[in-house]
Amino acid sequence: MSLVNNQRPLQPEYIPGSITDRESERKALKQALDTVHLPDVLLHGPRGTGKTLLTRQLITQLEDDIQHHYINCIHHNTEHKALRKLHTSITGENTPQGFHTSKLQRKIEKQLKHTRHLIVLDEADFLLQNNGNSLLYYLSRINKPSNLGTIIVSAHTASLQSQIDERTHSTLQPQRIGTEPYTSEQVYQILSQRARQSLEPTSLHHEALTYLASATQNTKLGLHWLRHTAQNTDQPITEQTLKQTQKQAHHHFTERTLSYHTDHHRTLYKAIRDFDDYPVNSGQTYTKYREHCRKQNLEPLSNRRISDYIQHLKLHGLIETKAHHGGKHGKTKEIQPTSLLQ
Numbered sequence: 001m002s003l004v005n006n007q008r009p010l011q012p013e014y015i016p017g018s019i020t021d022r023e024s025e026r027k028a029l030k031q032a033l034d035t036v037h038l039p040d041v042l043l044h045g046p047r048g049t050g051k052t053l054l055t056r057q058l059i060t061q062l063e064d065d066i067q068h069h070y071i072n073c074i075h076h077n078t079e080h081k082a083l084r085k086l087h088t089s090i091t092g093e094n095t096p097q098g099f100h101t102s103k104l105q106r107k108i109e110k111q112l113k114h115t116r117h118l119i120v121l122d123e124a125d126f127l128l129q130n131n132g133n134s135l136l137y138y139l140s141r142i143n144k145p146s147n148l149g150t151i152i153v154s155a156h157t158a159s160l161q162s163q164i165d166e167r168t169h170s171t172l173q174p175q176r177i178g179t180e181p182y183t184s185e186q187v188y189q190i191l192s193q194r195a196r197q198s199l200e201p202t203s204l205h206h207e208a209l210t211y212l213a214s215a216t217q218n219t220k221l222g223l224h225w226l227r228h229t230a231q232n233t234d235q236p237i238t239e240q241t242l243k244q245t246q247k248q249a250h251h252h253f254t255e256r257t258l259s260y261h262t263d264h265h266r267t268l269y270k271a272i273r274d275f276d277d278y279p280v281n282s283g284q285t286y287t288k289y290r291e292h293c294r295k296q297n298l299e300p301l302s303n304r305r306i307s308d309y310i311q312h313l314k315l316h317g318l319i320e321t322k323a324h325h326g327g328k329h330g331k332t333k334e335i336q337p338t339s340l341l342q
Ligand SMILES: Nc1ncnc2c1ncn2[C@@H]1O[C@H](COP(=O)(O)OP(=O)(O)OP(=O)(O)O)[C@@H](O)[C@H]1O
Pocket: 011, 012, 013, 014, 015, 016, 018, 019, 020, 021, 022, 045, 046, 047, 048, 049, 050, 051, 052, 053, 054, 155, 190, 219, 220, 223
């Protein structure tokens, strides 16, 4: 017999009936949008602190005359891809592959005139890292102040000033709203609410949830760990059960995170995990990555591409890197996997 009555509340995309302790951030977002000219907002905070939830809740409550467009920049990580997605979202039609960026820009501008639009750029760091600020520059230039607002969501930067050029920044002047890391008590509350909605009563021990909430501040990881455990046992979940499932649940969590990327990202991450001692440098990482490619019959990518992929793993919080200058290899990076637990 399974412990799970209802799978949905354990999914990360699920929007719970009530949001725990994010009232001031919710109000700040709502207030920002209560203006004739929609604003530009930078919503920032560490991973698993409710940024996407706040944004998704907000867009379900927009006034009728505001059209919203949600763009996940992990998938749409160039100006062209993001504009295609935006064009499709505005027109409701598939955008032909062959459209050039400037053609897309012209078509979008025409459409934007008619009504107010709010664009959410979730995981914006992936776009900025990959493609610089060309999309933000374009958005900042079209007819401002305008019918157009943006919510730029970032897990990495509390200020866009160092990420985008000065002209773009001074036109956007994004209002900053931050989400602080949750305390263990808040993580406990969030997870227990979801557990009540999805699990058989009495199937999760209080001390197990206390352990889970003290082990991670990232509610997305906590939820994943709980779901993984509940799906793999038919006995009530204790602290001991969670300790037993910890390694595998984390492994699945990173696999799920990397499932949005290429085989090479996964091979690279495996290679980085394959050292005995850390930190390792970029050169050692490239060599190990090529070894893993050979074993998997994959044609290795250039060091330059892999260097970008190292950045992607970093943006996901799976590894930490530190620039290292000097030494016989000149400029290099020190790399180590992140411990996802506290
Ligand atoms: N205050 C809260 N109340 C209820 N549920 C929450 C709250 N904060 C987060 N959650 C839940 O935790 C999970 C992670 O939240 P969310 O995806 O919004 O985090 P995030 O800050 O966008 O993380 P990331 O930077 O990794 O994308 C979601 O399932 C969300 O519903």
